[in-house]
Amino acid sequence: MIFDIISSTSFWYAVLRVSTPILFAALAAIVSNKAGVVNIAIEGTMLISSLTGVLFSAWTQSVFIGVSAAVAAGVLTALILAYFSLNLKTDITLTGIALNLFASGGTIFLLYLVTGDKGMSGSLKSLVVPSWDIPVIKNIPVIGEIISGHNLLTYLAFVSVIVVSVLLYRFPIGLRIRAVGEDEGAVASVGLNVTRIQYIALMLSGVLSGLGGAFMSMGYVSWFSKDMIAGRGFIALAAEAMGRGTPVGTMTAAMVFGFADALSNYLQALQISAELVMMIPYITTIIGLFIYSTKKKNNK
Amino acid sequence: MKEMKSIKRAVSIAVVMAVLVLTFAGCQSKKEEKGGSEAAGDMKVAFVCNGTLGDKSFFDSAAEGIYRMEKELGVEIKIIEAGFDKTKWQPALEDTSDSDYDVIIVGTWEMQEPLEAVAPLYPDKKYIIFDTEMDYSSGDYDNVFSISYKYNEESFLAGALAAMVTTSDMPLANGESTIGFIGGIDSPVINDYLVGYVEGAKYVNENIKVVYSYVGDFSNSTKGKEMAMAQFDNNEADIVFAAAGQAGLGAIDAAKESQKYVIGVDGDQALIFEDTDTEKANKILTSAVSNVGNSLFTAVESAVKGELEWGTGVSTGIADGTAELVDNKYYQELVKEEFRDQIVEITEKIKNGEIQVSSAIGMEKDELDKLLDSVQ
Numbered sequence: 318m319i320f321d322i323i324s325s326t327s328f329w330y331a332v333l334r335v336s337t338p339i340l341f342a343a344l345a346a347i348v349s350n351k352a353g354v355v356n357i358a359i360e361g362t363m364l365i366s367s368l369t370g371v372l373f374s375a376w377t378q379s380v381f382i383g384v385s386a387a388v389a390a391g392v393l394t395a396l397i398l399a400y401f402s403l404n405l406k407t408d409i410t411l412t413g414i415a416l417n418l419f420a421s422g423g424t425i426f427l428l429y430l431v432t433g434d435k436g437m438s439g440s441l442k443s444l445v446v447p448s449w450d451i452p453v454i455k456n457i458p459v460i461g462e463i464i465s466g467h468n469l470l471t472y473l474a475f476v477s478v479i480v481v482s483v484l485l486y487r488f489p490i491g492l493r494i495r496a497v498g499e500d501e502g503a504v505a506s507v508g509l510n511v512t513r514i515q516y517i518a519l520m521l522s523g524v525l526s527g528l529g530g531a532f533m534s535m536g537y538v539s540w541f542s543k544d545m546i547a548g549r550g551f552i553a554l555a556a557e558a559m560g561r562g563t564p565v566g567t568m569t570a571a572m573v574f575g576f577a578d579a580l581s582n583y584l585q586a587l588q589i590s591a592e593l594v595m596m597i598p599y600i601t602t603i604i605g606l607f608i609y610s611t612k613k614k615n616n617k
Numbered sequence: 618m619k620e621m622k623s624i625k626r627a628v629s630i631a632v633v634m635a636v637l638v639l640t641f642a643g644c645q646s647k648k649e650e651k652g653g654s655e656a657a658g659d660m661k662v663a664f665v666c667n668g669t670l671g672d673k674s675f676f677d678s679a680a681e682g683i684y685r686m687e688k689e690l691g692v693e694i695k696i697i698e699a700g701f702d703k704t705k706w707q708p709a710l711e712d713t714s715d716s717d718y719d720v721i722i723v724g725t726w727e728m729q730e731p732l733e734a735v736a737p738l739y740p741d742k743k744y745i746i747f748d749t750e751m752d753y754s755s756g757d758y759d760n761v762f763s764i765s766y767k768y769n770e771e772s773f774l775a776g777a778l779a780a781m782v783t784t785s786d787m788p789l790a791n792g793e794s795t796i797g798f799i800g801g802i803d804s805p806v807i808n809d810y811l812v813g814y815v816e817g818a819k820y821v822n823e824n825i826k827v828v829y830s831y832v833g834d835f836s837n838s839t840k841g842k843e844m845a846m847a848q849f850d851n852n853e854a855d856i857v858f859a860a861a862g863q864a865g866l867g868a869i870d871a872a873k874e875s876q877k878y879v880i881g882v883d884g885d886q887a888l889i890f891e892d893t894d895t896e897k898a899n900k901i902l903t904s905a906v907s908n909v910g911n912s913l914f915t916a917v918e919s920a921v922k923g924e925l926e927w928g929t930g931v932s933t934g935i936a937d938g939t940a941e942l943v944d945n946k947y948y949q950e951l952v953k954e955e956f957r958d959q960i961v962e963i964t965e966k967i968k969n970g971e972i973q974v975s976s977a978i979g980m981e982k983d984e985l986d987k988l989l990d991s992v993q
Contacts, residue, residue: 327850333845405629412957419807425669435698437838517941537839538870539894542863543671547837576808582843586852591803595833604722 322583326462331582333463333471336575338363338537338546340474341529342553343560343567345522349484350562352518354499356401357413359526360550361420362394368424368438372431372539375441383444384470384531391527394420395519403512417550425543437530437542438534445539446470446531455514468536470528475568477525482564484521494518526550552602559605570605579603660692660921661717662753666707667728669698672835672863674883675909679724679747682910686917707731714739722913725985740741743927745911745916748806751930758949759928762920764912767934768806769813770967771905772858773881774935774942776817777945777963778854779958780825782878782902782984789876789900790855791826794822797854797937798829799844799868801861807831808985809859810882816974820963827992832864841867842942849875856880858905872900885943903948910941952970 342359350357369390374383381480398416402409414432429435448468455465485491495516496504505511512562534541552574560567581597630950636986638709670676680696687694694720711730713721721742736744737757744761751763779796790834798814800807809834811829818825832842838955841861845868846853856878859865865882866889872879873896881887881904890897912933919925942960949957967971977985 325851327846331843331846331850333881401629407629425671429671434673435650435669435673436673436677437889439866440893442893456829472687478687510980538842538867539873539897540866542838542866543669544836544837545838547839579843579847582830582840583851584848585844586797586848589990591831591833595831 318587318589319580319584322580324589328579328583329463330466331579332573332575333467334537335579336572337468337471338529338532338549339530339553339556340472340568340571341477341525342479343472343556343571344548345525345529346554346557347481347560347562347564347567348485348525349518349522350557351498352494352515353501354409354515354519355413355554356395356400356522356526357410357554358394358398358420359415359522359529359553360418360546360548361417362391362526363530363533363546363550364420364424364525364544366391366527367534367545368541370429370531371438371441371443371534372427375438375443375484375534378442378444380444380446383535384446384528387531387535388468388524388527391523391525391530392520393523393527395523396516397454399516399519403515415564418526421544421556423539428541428543435543436542441540443540444535446536454481468532470529470532470536471552473528474532477528478564480526485564490514490517491505497534552598555602555606559609561609573605574598575603622654634963660690660720660917661695661718662686662692662712662720663695663697663716664722664723665706665710665713666696666698667723667725668701670696671867673886673889674862675748675756676724678906678909679722679913680910682913683722685910685914690918692917692921695721697886703727704788707734710735714742719743720745720917722747722770724909724919732761734759740808741880745913745920746775747913750932751755753928753930762768762916762927763930764916765930765932766907766909766912767906767932767940767974767976768809768860769816770934771907771942771978772815772860772961773820773967773972773974774940774960775858775903775905776814776819776827777821778817778902778942778952778956779814779858779880779961780818780821781824781959782952783854784822785953785956787878787951787953789878790981791853793812793851793853793855793890794824795826795828795854797845797848797857798827799841799848799859799861799865800855801835801864802830802833805978807860808865808980810858812977812985812988813879813974814858814978815988817963819992820972825992827989828854832861835864837860837864838867838870841865842871843867845871845879846875849877857904858882860905861873869897870902873897876900878902881943883907883909885945887943887945887947898947899951901947902951903942905944906941906943907933908941912939935964944952 366387370383370387373386390470401407402411432440445468448532455461458511499614538546556570577598584594665832686692699706722745722746730747749762784794841864845857858880859868860882886904887898887901
């Protein structure tokens with residue numbers, strides 16, 4: 318039974334789709350964690366971005382402006398977090414929680430102001446990011462069916478893995494971000510502005526969260542609904558931890574979560590007890606964290 | 618300098634606190650609706666919603682009935698959205714009972730316990746609870762009127778329609794006799810939908826296969842979409858009925874993406890997308906509705922006239938004209954006349970008792986499993 322599922326191309330296609338928002342969010346977590354600032358507000362940032370994307374694409378009827386606005390909203394939210402935690406020295410975790418709560422209520426408020434609805438944005442004619450049939454690859458059996466035809470943002474998520482790796486390990490700013498995370502004092506002692514570097518890291522984190530948010534409302538589904546991120550921003554933090562903060566490891570972890578989630582969706586329709594199946598993504602998380610922590614112990 | 622820093626710190630903490638407070642305040646935003654109170658003996662009706670409006674489904678339908686009371690009966694109305702924090706529901710009900718409302722409306726089984734606690738304390742107030750059955754023998758509830766809905770009957774029609782469509786030559790039907798169901802949570806009320814759906818489908822086609830999944834909540838619409846996609850792509854279902862509130866909206870997205878059909882629930886869900894995305898609206902063959910708003914309107918109407926029998930409950934269904942498949946232009950255009958005629962026929966048979974639809978409420982687990990196994 319499980320074999321039937323795993324051997325179907327539509328299942329693997331679903332895995333990539335389910336993984337996309339987690340991957341964006343997990344990359345956002347990597348960049349900020351590397352700079353020593355734990356961005357717990359990714360969840361809320363994505364939510365704000367997903368609403369912004371819908372609103373701007375509906376107003377301007379331009380997908381590009383919609384996604385750009387979502388990214389801008391992501392950066393703006395990250396800046397708020399940065400200003401409070403870095404300049405005003407608030408506790409970053411508390412500030413992150415505050416932003417998440419604010420995002421949950423604030424997006425509904427804004428949605429209500431604009432549309433008069435409090436649940437979802439179905440009355441707005443918002444746009445979706447187009448999907449892409451990759452030339453040549455789409456004609457390859459099996460692989461083509463799995464890899465081709467996804468939303469452009471799904472491809473962008475996987476490209477971002479490479480971009481983030483290169484940025485962190487091949488560029489001066491990447492070195493600085495990592496250095497700040499390792500030892501702020503050392504960075505400050507050579508005359509670099511620690512706060513500025515952390516600002517940059519959080520803004521990059523905002524860009525990635527913004528893209529993840531845009532995918533939710535302009536790709537995954539075609540509207541915004543309240544609290545639609547549904548914990549993906551937090552699962553991403555776990556994925557980042559499991560992936561040990563490396564882009565490729567984190568991508569793998571994000572896909573393991575995507576796999577577990579997609580499997581639970583497919584298994585339910587086969588009449589395996591719903592309660593058991595619903596546990597799969599969470600059990601995967603616990604097992605993943607367990608493996609991660611034992612490995613970490615062995616390395617010490 | 619140090620002082621400066623501590624002031625800055627204090628200010629920043631204060632700002633964070635302020636944001637927190639504002640956020641929480643936003644959670645329980647209340648919407649006031651004041652209207653003409655000149656007529657109807659100045660009756661004041663409040664609806665304490667244990668959630669928020671905007672689900673495009675259940676609560677919005679209830680609110681529609683409330684707004685109609687204001688317009689047509691001239692009663693004064695107020696809708697209080699208590700939000701999704703369950704600990705706030707009973708206090709919201711108590712606060713409303715302390716105010717000068719004459720009739721207070723609450724809904725769903727989750728409000729039954731708070732109401733059982735509050736209603737006897739306010740014998741002068743009248744309460745209407747919908748979507749659940751009060752146990753009048755368990756206490757003194759002379760001031761409570763309850764309305765429950767036979768969801769199994771509306772979904773019997775949905776199941777019958779789905780079974781007809783799936784083996785038909787309609788453009789998006791695939792010839793396989795498999796239909797899908799997506800529920801919010803595995804609860805008696807949702808299973809009541811499922812039981813009706815399965816029986817309706819079996820009534821039309823004894824060999825029908827039904828795949829069903831539960832989202833696990835009523836809000837995760839992306840999960841609703843994934844589950845519908847799984848049923849469409851992996852189980853070869855070509856029509857899905859989603860009884861999952863907002864989460865069910867995801868199934869409509871899935872229907873567009875996979876080019877399959879969907880049946881909406883609780884409200885005419887084709888209307889949501891009518892102006893913004895006709896392709897989606899064209900996948901929604903119809904919606905199974907209980908006309909929650911109408912039932913509330915009727916109850917308050919008779920309360921205004923002084924004819925409502927407080928301390929009793931009603932269970933409304935097809936025979937009362939509350940449960941039906943929405944007959945909109947999509948139903949007319951997309952569904953064959955022959956099928957629509959059959960639905961009318963089945964509706965009549967349920968009305969005159971020729972067809973008895975089982976209910977999941979009070980059904981033994983074994984019996985439910987047996988029914989569900991029969992369509993695997």
